[in-house]
Amino acid sequence: MSEITPDEAFLTVYADLAREGPGMPADVAWALYVAGTPATARILDAGCGSGADTVTLAKERPQAQIEAVDQIGQLVEAARKRTALFAARVQVREGDMAQVAGPYDLIWCAGALYFLGVTEGLRRWRDALAPGGCVAFSEACLLANPSANARAFWSQYPQVTNAAGIRARVAEAGYRCLGERMVIGAAWEAYYTSLSDRIARLRPAAHGSLRDALDEAEQEIARWKAAPSEIAYLLMVVAPE
Ligand SMILES: C[S@@+](CC[C@H](N)C(=O)[O-])C[C@H]1O[C@@H](n2cnc3c(N)ncnc32)[C@H](O)[C@@H]1O
Structure with a gap:
């Protein structure tokens, strides 16, 4: 059997999961409310993955025009299938x-802004926002006095900071915070439960790159299980000053 590449192995593990990171429909609804996103809004789901939140945005704002973008074709395909009902x-x-380009009334970005950097990404999106427009994003967040387990969980993301640090990055970009809430506990459990199911299905036939990718995903889950009450995203709704 021919060997698959590490990128292909990564996608075999993660593509078309229920979602590609922790989050709940209630987080989307909360952000729309805090941002005051109008019924006929133009909304961008930035780094949409397989489109879980794109569906929620479409349901929560049944008259809105929604654009979803991701850099990985396979995830775009999955998101397209999932949102087919709302294709119009x-x-x-x-x-x-x-x-x-925009203009958008809301840019929603779950677990993806870190790819650009909070400050850099918010700066880039400023010109893409309509007057009164907001950005809602979730970002890795250290809680007070993080344990060694919590630090081990985030060891692949050395830029991780606490809520004050994220607020400082937002301010540096010239934005103010309209609201914030923690994504912790149930959202992570749901995400890792679906990832564990995927691992269990793939494990029996896995070798080479796929086995390595499964090992890495299992290690991440084990690290979360070692400190579930400390692993969080901070979800923030922000607007340009
Ligand atoms: C952790 S996943 C989150 C996906 C989705 N928002 C969710 O919560 O299920 C991050 C996503 O950001 C996408 N991404 C990262 N950098 C990107 C870029 N510059 N442009 C478009 N998508 C990007 C990745 O391909 C990936 O699907």
């Missing part, structure tokens, strides 16, 4: 979320 007003495309 939801467009999913492969592309770079750093290069978007």
Whole structure:
């Protein structure tokens, strides 16, 4: 059997999961409310993955025009299938979320802004926001006095900081915070439960790159299980000053 590449192995593990990171429909609804996103809004789901939140945005704002973008074609395909019911007003495309035109009333970005950097990404999106427009994003967040287990969990992301650090990055970009809440506990459990199911299905036939990718995913889950009450995203709704 021919060997698959590490990139292919990564996608075999993660593509088309229920979602590609922790989050709940209630987080999307909360952000729309805090941002005051109007019924007929133009919304961008930046780094949409397989489109879980794109569906929620479409349901929560049934008259909105929604664009979803991701850089990975396989995830774009999954998101397109998932949003087919809303195809008249939801467009999913492969592309770079750093290069978007807008204007958007809301840019929603779950677990993906760190790819651009909070400050850099918010700066880039400023010109893509309509007057009164907001950005809602979730970002890795250290809680007070993080344990060694919590630090081990985030060891692949050395830029991780606490809520004050994220707020400072937002301010540096020239934005103010309209609201914030923690994504912790149930959202992570749901994400890792679906990832564990995927691992269990793939494990029996896995070798080479796929076995390595499964090992890495299992290690991440084990690290979360060692400190579940400390592993969090901070979800923030922000607007340009
Ligand atoms: C952790 S996943 C989150 C996916 C989705 N928002 C969710 O919560 O299920 C991060 C996503 O950001 C996408 N991404 C990273 N950098 C990107 C870029 N510059 N342009 C578009 N998508 C990007 C990745 O391909 C990946 O699907």
